[in-house]
Amino acid sequence: MSAPRSKSVLDAAFVVRAQNGDEIARSRLLRALEPILRGFFIKRAGHRAEIDDLVQNTLVRVHTGLGDLNDPARLKAFAMKAAFFELQDLYRGRYTARESLFDPDLPGPASPDTTASTGLGLDLDRALSELTDHAREIIELREQGYRYTEIAETLGTTEAAVKMQVKRAFQKLRDLLAVFAVILAGSVTLPNLGAALTGLA
Amino acid sequence: MASSPLSPDTLALYDSLAPAEQATLRAALAEDANLRAAFDRWRAVRAAVRADLDAAVPDRHLFVLYALGEDDPALLSGDEAARVAAAKADLDAVVERYPGLRAAVRRVWADRMAFDAAWDELAEASFAEAAMADVQAETPTNSTVSTTSSSDPAVKRRAADRGSLGRATTLRGGARWVWRISAAVAVAAFVAVAISILVRDSGFDTIQTASGVTQVIELADGSTVELAENTTLMVAAADSDRSPRYVRLRAGTALFDVRESSEPFIVETTPARTTVLGTVFTVETTDAQTEVTLLSGAVELVSRVQPGQAVTLAPGQRSEVVGGDAPTAPERVDAQLAASWARYFYFEQTPLSVAAAELSAHYSVAIDVDETLAAETFTSAGSLERAMPVEDLLDLLARSQGARVEAVEGGYRLVP
Numbered sequence: 001m002s003a004p005r006s007k008s009v010l011d012a013a014f015v016v017r018a019q020n021g022d023e024i025a026r027s028r029l030l031r032a033l034e035p036i037l038r039g040f041f042i043k044r045a046g047h048r049a050e051i052d053d054l055v056q057n058t059l060v061r062v063h064t065g066l067g068d069l070n071d072p073a074r075l076k077a078f079a080m081k082a083a084f085f086e087l088q089d090l091y092r093g094r095y096t097a098r099e100s101l102f103d104p105d106l107p108g109p110a111s112p113d114t115t116a117s118t119g120l121g122l123d124l125d126r127a128l129s130e131l132t133d134h135a136r137e138i139i140e141l142r143e144q145g146y147r148y149t150e151i152a153e154t155l156g157t158t159e160a161a162v163k164m165q166v167k168r169a170f171q172k173l174r175d176l177l178a179v180f181a182v183i184l185a186g187s188v189t190l191p192n193l194g195a196a197l198t199g200l201a
Numbered sequence: 202m203a204s205s206p207l208s209p210d211t212l213a214l215y216d217s218l219a220p221a222e223q224a225t226l227r228a229a230l231a232e233d234a235n236l237r238a239a240f241d242r243w244r245a246v247r248a249a250v251r252a253d254l255d256a257a258v259p260d261r262h263l264f265v266l267y268a269l270g271e272d273d274p275a276l277l278s279g280d281e282a283a284r285v286a287a288a289k290a291d292l293d294a295v296v297e298r299y300p301g302l303r304a305a306v307r308r309v310w311a312d313r314m315a316f317d318a319a320w321d322e323l324a325e326a327s328f329a330e331a332a333m334a335d336v337q338a339e340t341p342t343n344s345t346v347s348t349t350s351s352s353d354p355a356v357k358r359r360a361a362d363r364g365s366l367g368r369a370t371t372l373r374g375g376a377r378w379v380w381r382i383s384a385a386v387a388v389a390a391f392v393a394v395a396i397s398i399l400v401r402d403s404g405f406d407t408i409q410t411a412s413g414v415t416q417v418i419e420l421a422d423g424s425t426v427e428l429a430e431n432t433t434l435m436v437a438a439a440d441s442d443r444s445p446r447y448v449r450l451r452a453g454t455a456l457f458d459v460r461e462s463s464e465p466f467i468v469e470t471t472p473a474r475t476t477v478l479g480t481v482f483t484v485e486t487t488d489a490q491t492e493v494t495l496l497s498g499a500v501e502l503v504s505r506v507q508p509g510q511a512v513t514l515a516p517g518q519r520s521e522v523v524g525g526d527a528p529t530a531p532e533r534v535d536a537q538l539a540a541s542w543a544r545y546f547y548f549e550q551t552p553l554s555v556a557a558a559e560l561s562a563h564y565s566v567a568i569d570v571d572e573t574l575a576a577e578t579f580t581s582a583g584s585l586e587r588a589m590p591v592e593d594l595l596d597l598l599a600r601s602q603g604a605r606v607e608a609v610e611g612g613y614r615l616v617p
Binding site: 010011013014028029031032033035036037039040043044070071074076077080081083084085087088089091092095127128133134136137138139140141142143144146147148150151153154155156157163166167169170171173174177178 | 209210212213214216217239242243246247249250251254261262264265266269276278281299300301302303304305307308309311312313315316318319320322323324325327328329330331332334472487488489490523524525
């Protein structure tokens with residue numbers, strides 16, 4: 001046997017052949033990428049059902065976009081970005097699925113009607129400003145679609161600590177927003193708002 | 202009222218309930234209007250946060266490219282770089298405004314490291330297998346990988362182009378590292394095998410230590426890096442344009458002994474950047490947390506997300522960057538303890554009495570210093586190996602000070 005070839009030459013070679021219409025090379029290229037993508041997604045996504053979809057969708061993305069890869073030596077960065085795009089699509093899909101579980105009575109999660117129907121209006125900004133940066137960071141990550149375990153991993157803490165922050169944010173906002181709701185219903189007059197908020201702080 | 206009381210936690214964490222808990226919550230919501238109102242308000246808050254984020258980052262793929270570009274612009278194609286440049290001011294502003302987006306940028310950086318690791322681990326074998334399939338399919342007379350690849354004129358031309366552009370093959374870069382590492386292994390007989398020398402990536406060579414193995418790497422500028430077990434370090438490839446004084450510590454723990462120079466030496470991890478001129482320090486990192494302990498000299502530590510808030514460490518101090526936070530205030534620690542996994546003791550301008558106390562703790566034996574020597578200082582970089590017998594080490598130490606070692610009851614004594 002000859003000395004083993006550098007992978008950086010091998011992968012570029014498959015790209016060039018695939019771009020030149022060699023369907024066998026294209027198939028082998030995708031097959032060679034599959035275990036790499038799987039290895040990556042196992043580390044970063046974790047759930048088997050998700051991983052299979054992520055791998056397949058990334059391979060489709062590579063397959064369809066291969067013609068746009070001008071420098072065959074950049075396959076790695078190309079495949080990486082395809083994988084990351086799929087991860088983002090997964091995150092986005094997670095919260096849609098999550099919210100639909102409780103949706104029979106509510107409009108869509110991001111609909112403007114949601115705030116109107118709950119009588120929140122502009123007070124929401126004020127309520128959110130009551131949260132610590134850390135709590136906002138966690139809720140914002142969650143609303144981007146990350147799991148609590150992934151948030152903990154990103155922030156260098158534990159899942160329990162992350163959930164504790166969410167519970168505290170919920171408690172704080174529940175009290176605040178209840179006051180706002182009562183105000184809007186006319187039970188508390190606006191001049192008393194400051195006192196009401198102070199009492200909750 | 203609900204038939205059974207519902208924990209506030211159930212409402213707060215409604216988005217991560219097991220199916221049975223979801224059913225309980227749904228039933229409770231159907232029965233209790235107040236609960237339903239509180240639940241709807243909470244969901245509305247979350248929906249509003251989500252709507253804000255969607256408006257701030259309407260294109261999440263572009264956000265990924267932005268984050269990657271912040272990590273290493275070379276990862277982007279020309280077209281991608283142009284798209285990111287057009288959106289950069291807006292994205293800078295929203296990343297500044299939303300802590301969750303700053304964290305998401307860091308997560309992309311960590312994803313990148315994980316992808317690098319998966320590629321390094323699997324790509325070579327996977328593509329070699331694909332090439333072998335070519336061999337078996339096209340040349341049943343047991344030809345070789347290179348024969349098959351070069352049978353394609355387009356491939357041959359590409360390979361030649363890459364060579365003429367000075368992009369050395371992995372084989373060449375890898376061989377050079379093998380030589381360097383072999384030299385280090387010869388010096389340190391206790392280091393056995395299990396060193397993985399990984400492949401070139403964007404001008405970097407990646408070096409990884411296995412469990413139970415430490416390794417010393419000498420960089421092109423004369424600085425040395427000692428890697429603890431299970432550590433991954435990226436260093437500039439010898440023929441790349443990158444400076445040898447810029448390294449990336451992906452995971453694990455490393456001790457840096459940096460040669461003095463007017464050019465800063467930079468250790469980058471996912472959350473932090475450590476900048477030094479000439480010093481000895483350890484860095485321990487995960488994707489989310491980086492801890493730096495300084496043995497001698499001075500270093501500056503910043504969060505990569507908030508680079509405006511730097512912390513400067515003095516010898517014997519440590520600081521850490523957790524997530525996107527600024528570095529913690531320096532605190533005094535036992536720096537020798539932080540480096541106790543390393544091969545050498547590191548003393549710089551250290552009074553003999555202090556060094557003796559450190560050595561005494563390491564060897565669990567009394568080491569006394571004559572009072573005429575106690576205030577003498579010495580520097581030991583790289584000469585005092587922890588694995589040495591205590592008598593040999595003390596002998597070296599004493600000779601460097603023009604002193605000698607006496608065996609006394611229960612231990613040793615350095616005398617003039």
